[in-house]
Amino acid sequence: MSKDAHDYWRKKAHKLLLNKKIVAVEWMKESERDEIGWSDRPICLKLDDGTWIFPMRDDEGNDGGALAVGEAETLPVF
Numbered sequence: 009m010s011k012d013a014h015d016y017w018r019k020k021a022h023k024l025l026l027n028k029k030i031v032a033v034e035w036m037k038e039s040e041r042d043e044i045g046w047s048d049r050p051i052c053l054k055l056d057d058g059t060w061i062f063p064m065r066d067d068e069g070n071d072g073g074a075l076a077v078g079e080a081e082t083l084p085v086f
Contacts, residue, residue, distance in 0.1 A: 017083065024077045028055040036062060044069075 032054035041049045052062040059078045067074040067082045075083045 020081070021083050024059070024081060024083070025055075025061075028057060028059075030054065031056050 030053050034052055034054075036049040036052050038049065041047075050062050050064075052060050054060050061075055061077050064074050064076050064082070069076075069082075077083060
């Protein structure tokens with residue numbers, strides 16, 4: 009990954025996560041898991057701005073390591 013791409017994602021991660029507070033922790037509901045077609049229910053973290061963060065297997069939602077932030081963002085793995 010290029011330095012420009014890494015800097016872009018670093019800035020995005022800072023904007024989405026820096027200085028936020030985790031206010032709730034729970035496992036994904038079975039109905040939510042079924043809706044997205046997964047077989048496992050990951051732990052979910054709710055931030056003080058209402059955003060939910062949950063781990064996915066990869067930045068495409070298939071394998072381990074990436075974090076989905078809200079409904080529109082996924083922070084990639086390096």
